[in-house]
């Protein structure tokens with residue numbers, strides 16, 4: 001991912017800004033232009049609560065190059081308390097703690113570094129509450 | 130106008146390494162290190178944690194205790210650290226963006242060895258007092274390193290604390306401040322050098338003790354107070370021993386210093402040390418309590434503060450994770466190999 005794209009996504013990556021449908025109050029993260037529940041095109045930007053639960057997860061043992069040092073690591077689908085589902089890395093759990101239904105919260109973390117001299121990309125990961 | 134703390138928060142990484150594990154690798158005598166330094170273990174940042182990530186979490190915790198301060202009303206954000214991730218590019222811009230405080234905000238990264246955090250607090254509260262800004266944040270954060278096998282490796286740890294200053298809805302008033310500074314070459318790191326150097330025994334008497342005592346006596350004189358007037362005191366914690374020794378030299382008791390004394394199991398969090406200690410005190414303080422805080426940074430200088438806790442403290446203590454909880458709740462212990470990987474002490478292929 002380019003630094004420019006990461007920069008455009010700061011509202012989501014840094015502040016969890018979601019679009020909430022003005023008509024039916026459904027939350028979208030990332031935001032979208034048309035509500036898939038009611039077809040409404042008007043949204044209000046709101047920061048999602050940082051808490052949710054693990055729906056399912058998988059262990060990545062052979063990751064893409066920028067994530068090599070982190071292997072093995074866990075990627076989960078997290079059901080956020082405000083409704084959206086996120087595909088997110090899970091970290092900081094102790095042995096035997098990770099399971100479906102685990103309550104987690106999003107923390108600000110480094111996602112990857114563009115080499116030793118490049119930009120550092122920040123975003124969120126899920127950690128046990 | 131009363132100026133003081135409107136919100137406070139800390140952040141500590143989950144990982145720890147024990148003194149025995151470091152001593153085992155370097156053939157050192159763990160019991161004598163533990164006794165000499167007064168340390169049992171220290172915090173370690175994960176590969177995905179740095180001064181910026183910890184500062185964001187500490188600032189979020191401070192906002193959670195602020196009673197609903199709109200981040201866009203924060204006029205200044207200062208991070209003090211000696212381990213800013215970039216040599217050129219401020220940590221503070223990323224933290225300001227993450228808490229939603231941009232773009233109408235003055236941001237700077239401060240450096241002054243272990244005193245940089247209290248400098249941020251000093252300047253942020255001063256700007257509120259001058260009426261230039263409504264709210265200001267001062268953060269102390271570090272992920273410092275000691276050279277492998279060096280005495281500093283047993284203590285250099287990671288953590289952050291953030292304080293939101295304002296003039297209304299205070300949880301603690303700042304009554305007095307005092308700073309004490311001199312050119313003392315006790316500890317340094319030159320540009321491009323990975324690890325700091327220190328002048329051995331010199332770091333004690335003419336450096337840490339002289340400046341901590343100078344700044345504390347200065348603020349006591351200004352405030353007309355004596356050690357027994359305080360419920361709590363916290364000093365910079367380069368190891369487990371120095372803060373207790375300097376506190377006793379100044380006339381403070383073990384009981385007054387215990388709540389903020391975290392270094393035996395946290396290690397030395399550098400710019401975070403006395404600010405994180407202050408956060409642990411605020412977690413347990415009661416309305417009316419008086420708190421003395423005194424930092425120390427090599428090179429050298431100390432900043433001291435006298436706080437009076439207000440009625441509001443009891444409403445906010447439970448609104449974010451408490452510091453002792455983060456220190457004690459389910460730490461993850463590392464073997465030296467994992468620790469060396471986390472701290473990037475292993476040379477890899479290009």
Ligand SMILES: [Zn+2]
Nearest residue numbers: 021024035038
């Ligand atoms: Zn809708």
